[in-house]
Amino acid sequence: MHRLTGFVLFCGIIYAGITAILYAQQTRLIYPSPDIVSPLPDGFEEVFLQTADGLELRSFYRRAGAGQPTVVYFHGNGGTLYGSVVATEQVAALGYGLLLVEYRGYGGNAGTPCEQGFYADGRAALAFLTGQDIAKGQIIVMGNSIGTGTAVQLATEISPKALVLSAPFTSLPDAASEVLWWLPVRPLIRDTYDNASKIGQITAPTLIVHGSNDTLIPYQHGEALAEAGPAAEFILFDAEGHDLIFTPAVQAAQAAWLAAL
Template sequence: MTLVIRSLGFVVFTYVAVAILLWSMQSRLLYPAPQTPAPLTPGYAEVQLETADGLTLRAFYNPAEGDRPTVVYFHGNGGTLSGASVSNAALVEAGIGALLVEYRGYGGNPGEPAEAGFYRDGEAAMQWLAAQGIGPEETVIIGNSIGGGVAVEMARRHDPAALALVAPFTSLPDAAASNLWWLPAGWLVSDQYRNADKIAALDLPVLIQHGDADTLIPDAHGKTLVRLARDGKFQSFARSGHALSFERRSQEARRDWVLGLF
């Protein structure tokens, strides 16, 4: 009996220790920010976004052709401006404008990554576009993975023409629970990005793309969000995983959806 009690005590101790370790390291785990500044993508100009808390962030901008709309793109938690330009290649080739946002703490930018800070970065992007004379009615907000959380919040605040989410989650705690089902993820995760709580209030077209082989954020998250959206469309991609945003077929589907709105 003593051996059983000791064994159970060791298991409990190990479980608690792992939970505490993950909690203490969550910022580094959630935001594995690449530090090397991305080289400027041909066709883009480097611009600076000024945040409300005094940071200057590097971003890339490619202006729209004629009366084409402009997308504001928020990449995933391990992304870069170079990757964002790949994810939007098909749209830019069609003359759609693109403002690619780089977060605080990423790609040589100052600051520390966090949900509240990412929202300030998003606000800086929207204000920069407004200063160029590009209003919400000409803007489509697109977010990939954790960037979908920023995209939903910006859509809630600014009422753009449309919103597109690629491989999104219902909330960050839900996404953590999908991968760490054996831990109380809802208590451990500080940043929330509660997309499911916000999306029903958006009175605009919403496109959600998800790969049916996504093991990081299962497509059940995307399907839940599209059911909650007032005007939602779901596109499923067979055999695609979490890198869906980089796939040409997903880009072309986003491009066609955006052009169909204008």
């Protein structure tokens, strides 16, 4: 009996230790923040977004063709500006403008990633576009994975032309608790990105794409958001995983949907 009690106590200590480590390191786990400074691609200019808390965020901008809208794109948590260029190739082919946002703490930018910080980065992107005389009704907000949290938040603050989400989650605690089901994730996680509570406020045309083989954020998250969004359409791509945004067929579907608006 004493051995059993000791074993249970030992397991409890290990469990508490793992929980404490994950709590303390959650920023690093949620935001891998690659320190890769992507080279400037042809057709883009380097711009620096000014945040309300005094940061300058190196990002890429390409002006829209005459009469075309501009896409502001927020990449996933392990992404880079180079990846953003690849993820928006077919949107660029439509002649749309592109503002590819690099977050605080990513790609050589100063600052520490966090939910409210990402929202501030997104607002800095919108302020930049306003400075380019681009009306909010001519802005398409796009987000991939964790970038959907910023995209959804911004779409509640302005009335964009459209919102496009790839591999989104209902909330970060929802997604994390499915992966770390054996840990008390919900009371411990600081950043929530509660997309599910916000999507109902968005009346702009919304496209949600998800892969049936997404093992990081199951497609049911995207499906649930589409059901809650008053103007949302959901497309499930069979056999695609979490990185479906880089798939030509997915990009083609997004471009076709946008062109039909």
